[in-house]
Amino acid sequence: MKQALLILSVLGMGIAQTSGAVETTFQPNNTLSHTITNITTSANYGSSRNIYSTNSGAYVSSNDEISQAIDNLSAHAKQKEYKLASLTNRLSYEQRQQRASSVPDRYSAPAIAAANAARVALSSSSGYCARYVRKALQSAGYEFTPNPSAYQYASRGTLAQAGFAKISNNMQPQVGDVVVYDRSSKHPHGHIQIFDGNAWVSDFRQSSISPYSGAYSYTTWRDSQYVDDASNRGIYLAMAD
Secondary structure (H helix, E strand, O other), X not given: OHHHHHHHHHHHHHHHHEEEEEEEEEOOOOOEEEEEEEEEEOOOOXXXXXOEEOOOOOEEOOHHHHHHHHHHHHHHHHHHHHHHHHHHHHHHHHHHHHXXXXXXXXXXXXXXXXXXXXXXXXXXXXXXXXXXXXXXXXXXXXXXXXXXXXXXXXXXXXXXXXXXXXXXXXOOOOOOOEEEEOOOOOOOOOEEEEEOOOOEEOXXXXXXXXXXXXXXXXXXXXEHHHOOOOOOHHHHHHHHO
């Protein structure tokens, strides 16, 4: 009797250590089969199967697999870092190349227009800046309808139609850039001038960018062929991947 109780006690301990459903089936050859499902090992032996999920949808079920997943993610991050560095270097190189090719040479339309304006410039203002600059631009091949007032070359979109693009006033001026001052009560026709590489020229050679003693609003225009634009779009898109 004591032996039977001892055996039952041992069996009870074994049953307490595992839990699950037991399914009994009979095979065609009349053999008895027991299938144990949903087995969970007790805390005495540690968890044999821990399920974890990652943001990528991968499932790992052991410490080794978790470590491997971390290594894979780290390697992927490094690959992205190397790709970003490569694209940044490429972008920097192409921007340098573009800047080198965006400066007009002496035979370009902006340089010809500036040279012609400088050649006929007077020592002082005659009041016909629009006529002088217009003739200089047309002599270089720019096509547009002349305006009676200087400010209209910006307000009417004349320079844009001729192939110029408005740029920041803070950009370093280069040969052929055109500046248009808006009209004011003191200067109802505004003012227009072109940069010859050394000075600003209109109907006369100016000592500074502003022909006025006060501060007035103006816009700066550059031949669109020599404007750094978004030709690097493909690189920016690749960097965003």
